[in-house]
Amino acid sequence: MTAAALAAYPLAPWALASFLVIYAAALWHWPGLWLAVIPAVLLDLTPWTGWTQVGEPDLFVLVTIAILAVRAPPRRADFQPEGLAAIVVLLTLISYLLSGALGLALPGPEGGSDNVYLRPDNALRLTKGFFTALALLPFLRARMRVHGDAMVWLGAGMAAGLALVATAVIVERALFTGIFDFTTDYRIVGMFSGMNIGGGYIGAYLAMALPFLLVFMVRPRALSLVAMFGIAMGAGYALVVTFARTAYAAGLLSMLTAGLGWAWAGRRGRTATFALLALPTLVVLLVGGIVMSAFSSGFMAGRFRQVVPDLADREANWTGGMASAMAASPPRFWAWASGPTRASF
Numbered sequence: 001m002t003a004a005a006l007a008a009y010p011l012a013p014w015a016l017a018s019f020l021v022i023y024a025a026a027l028w029h030w031p032g033l034w035l036a037v038i039p040a041v042l043l044d045l046t047p048w049t050g051w052t053q054v055g056e057p058d059l060f061v062l063v064t065i066a067i068l069a070v071r072a073p074p075r076r077a078d079f080q081p082e083g084l085a086a087i088v089v090l091l092t093l094i095s096y097l098l099s100g101a102l103g104l105a106l107p108g109p110e111g112g113s114d115n116v117y118l119r120p121d122n123a124l125r126l127t128k129g130f131f132t133a134l135a136l137l138p139f140l141r142a143r144m145r146v147h148g149d150a151m152v153w154l155g156a157g158m159a160a161g162l163a164l165v166a167t168a169v170i171v172e173r174a175l176f177t178g179i180f181d182f183t184t185d186y187r188i189v190g191m192f193s194g195m196n197i198g199g200g201y202i203g204a205y206l207a208m209a210l211p212f213l214l215v216f217m218v219r220p221r222a223l224s225l226v227a228m229f230g231i232a233m234g235a236g237y238a239l240v241v242t243f244a245r246t247a248y249a250a251g252l253l254s255m256l257t258a259g260l261g262w263a264w265a266g267r268r269g270r271t272a273t274f275a276l277l278a279l280p281t282l283v284v285l286l287v288g289g290i291v292m293s294a295f296s297s298g299f300m301a302g303r304f305r306q307v308v309p310d311l312a313d314r315e316a317n318w319t320g321g322m323a324s325a326m327a328a329s330p331p332r333f334w335a336w337a338s339g340p341t342r343a344s345f
Contacts, residue, residue: 002062010049024063031072034064035153040160046193052116074142100127155215162209166234203247206239211258
């Protein structure tokens with residue numbers, strides 16, 4: 001499958017193939033390397049390739065599964081989570097299967113469309129991320145069972161990905177608006193081509209990835225702390241210039257929760273109180289301080305004053321979209337689909 005994708009790849013397939021071969025060789029030698037590489041491989045060349053269903057990171061995932069299946073295959077137990085984790089995975093799987101089926105069942109635009117985001121098969125693109133993570137879960141569990149260092153590797157990969165996204169955002173802002181211009185209504189794209197349809201992908205990524213900076217606190221050293229604060233500053237800046245209200249709230253809450261969780265867990269061990277409380281708190285204050293600096297322009301203050309009207313506009317948009325879909329769909333479909341689920345796509 002990877003070879004077929006490379007054969008059809010429209011941009012220098014030899015270059016991508018070279019990176020994949022190098023990665024495969026390194027992964028064979030260091031089986032845990034994928035935990036750091038996959039979260040950091042955020043290459044998205046969709047605007048140039050035109051590929052929306054399959055992307056460059058997907059090829060790295062396929063190579064990872066192929067190499068690990070031979071080099072470090074998981075056991076049967078690694079495919080069977082237990083307890084609360086099993087319930088969460090199962091319920092999430094059911095949700096994605098139902099949502100994907102409902103999305104594929106929608107009729108799409110009359111006469112078809114060249115806009116992939118309007119076609120029913122867009123459901124496959126939206127569900128791909130979850131099923132990718134599900135395919136890699138047994139290998140993650142196997143690494144945790146054998147070596148116990150999976151979370152450290154994963155945290156390093158997430159921190160590297162966060163650094164790459166922050167760098168891309170800073171370069172983008174420097175080219176188009178200026179780094180310190182907080183008044184221009186320019187919404188960043190970074191490394192997420194899906195932002196071209198008005199999504200909140202970059203804000204969601206930043207909020208999710210910021211807590212992984214605490215991986216630097218596992219073995220705090222001068223250089224690791226400098227790296228943590230440097231990445232935190234860049235990511236905090238990227239969070240500000242998303243100009244997304246929910247991203248602000250999610251980012252600050254995720255860092256606050258992670259910091260408090262780290263402090264609680266660390267106090268059960270022998271970590272110094274300063275490392276437990278001061279540094280995570282400083283990270284939270286740093287991100288919060290950058291956010292507050294953006295408010296001084298008045299632009300975000302105006303956006304916050306528009307929360308209620310904007311929510312009403314979105315609700316009207318959702319209602320109109322549902323009404324259009326219901327009018328265009330066979331009655332049987334809507335009789336079968338449940339109300340809250342049918343709007344998944």
